[in-house]
Amino acid sequence: MANPTAGMLVIGDEILSGRTRDANMYHLAGCLTEVGIDLQEARTVSDNPDAIVDAVRALSGAYDQVFTSGGIGPTHDDITADCVATAMGASIDVREDARAVLQAHYDRQGIEMNEARLRMARIPDGACLIDNPVSAAPGFSIGNVHVMAGVPTIFKAMLETLLPSLTGGDPVMSRTVRILRAEGEIAGPLGALATEFPGLSIGSYPFQMDGSFGANIVLRGTDASMISKAADQLIAAFPDSIG
């Protein structure tokens, strides 16, 4: 059976303006590969309600799991929870379980609950909370959409809680063969190899080093022996490669 599929939605003007370099997609991609969930698409949209709602609907319909990052804090530009509720056809209001989590956290810290902080307890009806061990304000899962914070430390912590609850597939393994020749030299034999091993994803990633061209050939799949066989053939064809 094919592995479950996933899409990601990164929400935030700061990524699209070039102010911040996204770290969460890169982190999620690595984690999903480990558990055998196939990340097929990632989108980044700005803090615009229509854009968020449309993207959540599209990704939720297209993939088994959807992971979002950003826009769940207390400020006016944090509109993700309400947009996800709209996209999933759920009502949303301050929920007592989320309020209790926040209240306990603020009590421990001697911080007062106020209207802005209470916004972080707005959770769609029927959603499951995702624990936030860093700053308490929870994420949530509704249907196949998992809503997490944009701050990388919090995103990581939430993902760690969430992942064991999802059904993964066969872990995807990979092996890299480094060939110190230009891609144009490798392309013919490599295409033949890809045709011979349709069960593998074979990618060629060119690089330049000290003025010479080379390529990392990455063989990916869920069958270790098939990867090994293809890598051996590739190394035999290019004896100067570094397997």
Add this chain to the structure above:
Amino acid sequence: MANPTAGMLVIGDEILSGRTRDANMYHLAGCLTEVGIDLQEARTVSDNPDAIVDAVRALSGAYDQVFTSGGIGPTHDDITADCVATAMGASIDVREDARAVLQAHYDRQGIEMNEARLRMARIPDGACLIDNPVSAAPGFSIGNVHVMAGVPTIFKAMLETLLPSLTGGDPVMSRTVRILRAEGEIAGPLGALATEFPGLSIGSYPFQMDGSFGANIVLRGTDASMISKAADQLIAAFPDSIG
């Protein structure tokens, strides 16, 4: 008049598998902000023809300009040019102008043209070539879609050639006010500020430092005096902020 809008499409399994962290979106985002083109969405898709064709069509229809990155090399997984041709309804074949550019480059380097390298001269009918000063194989623009290489040094060089040919808008300026308080303390006055200055995009980006919470408030817009006025009000409201 509103600034022109843009979308980006990053193509490549290596980003979605977590093997490589994308650098081109971050670079493009910063460059577009400087020239007043408003990047509103970025998508990353795998080396899958349907996914690429659908994304190019969607982005090309939604935004004034579309920038793609990746998949224009000589290997079997380089399918961007053909997919963009399909999406834009253009025919595609080896084009003499592109072949001449490649041939001259290989002649200079004493490299032989072969079938794989010739694939890089496949350019859709009616497209304009984008110069590649690094490794010769050109990118191209067709309609509002600009197709560039995934290797970051080549992407940057192509973008540098391309950008002066596009009509930008008013440069977007920004000012950051750093407030050493938790977002929950800032959110109320900040929301009021956003309502008072609808012409600005006001974002709040929380951080943690030495166990304390703070937030960078970023005020963005095309009117410098409006940004300045809003920043002054914010600093007056939070006298301990760092403007």
